[in-house]
Amino acid sequence: MTVAEELSASLEDYLEAIHHIASEKGASKAKDIALRLKVRSSSVTGALHALAKRGLANYAPYDLITLTPEGEKLALDVIHRHEALRDFFITVLSVDKTEADDAACKMEHSVSPEIIERIVQFVKFVQTCPLGGAEWIEGKGFFCEHKDSEGGCPLYKEEKQDSSKEQ
């Protein structure tokens, strides 16, 4: 089995669109995809061939379009990146929703898994410890600087409880 080729930004957009349309109306038609991505339907046909060739979409001419499990997995990954970025822009940077969504849409294709993971952790930290003072602890995540003192980091406490539960 060879390593799957990196998807282009364009194909990632198609996966994302197909997933979203499917979750709104069950399955996708080329026209909905075209409308959503602001692209002509001949471009959609082309993209669907490419996705089908990679085993990411179920495509038969004139038929409804769905994602394969593999395609679905990749779509969810793109969406995860999108949402992580958007949440970060809104929660931490106080960017307004529309702008945050647009920015996430553009950046979701170039952000690495490592950065996304850090961002997810950081947003989680900010939402739990609004007083801040984030400190990254390798292998654990962000905690506030006073994790050991009374009234310290709630995240850190959760962590402690969790591990004692696991005992």
Added chain:
Amino acid sequence: MTVAEELSASLEDYLEAIHHIASEKGASKAKDIALRLKVRSSSVTGALHALAKRGLANYAPYDLITLTPEGEKLALDVIHRHEALRDFFITVLSVDKTEADDAACKMEHSVSPEIIERIVQFVKFVQTCPLGGAEWIEGKGFFCEHKDSEGGCPLYKEEKQDSSKEQ
């Protein structure tokens, strides 16, 4: 005067490379650019034609390559985005330098001016108020939540002093 066409990620990379090579050795040669961008020199020639056509690079066959003032301005903008992202990854997300630089390199082309500005402000905040508690104040920037209490946000105090100086 028409609105300048958006530069592609690829051309932005060339601008950035030309600027960096020039600041290290005075001017750029096609070979240095090719090495830096891991591209063949025929690709460099093509890119130089495109940049020259847009008035961003001074290009004459077999001659040294420099940027026009316009090209220099755009190069500095790309570099600003790169550095803002890298600093954020390092300072806030505790990502290691190499990874931070790689990630910045990939994302610098898709990040909007608004997001960059917020990130710059946020990093500045984190560096000044390491205890955190960032709060965005429209038209001002990030300050900590205790800006009015004793021992509160140094950034906010600076701001106050600054405006009294201006009086």
Added chain:
DNA sequence: TTATATTATTAGGCGTGTCAAATAAATTTC
């Protein structure tokens, strides 16, 4: 200064991703 090595350019090809126009299939309406 002539031969050699290096560097740059041109020419042509390939993959991606878009479009418009022509055609074909499916759906809706009468």
Added chain:
DNA sequence: GAAATTTATTTGACACGCCTAATAATATAA
């Protein structure tokens, strides 16, 4: 169920940006 409409596909074109191979210019060494 036939006609009209909508939707989808094919075909061919074009821009980008990379590549290889062949050629041309420049720089280096003898």
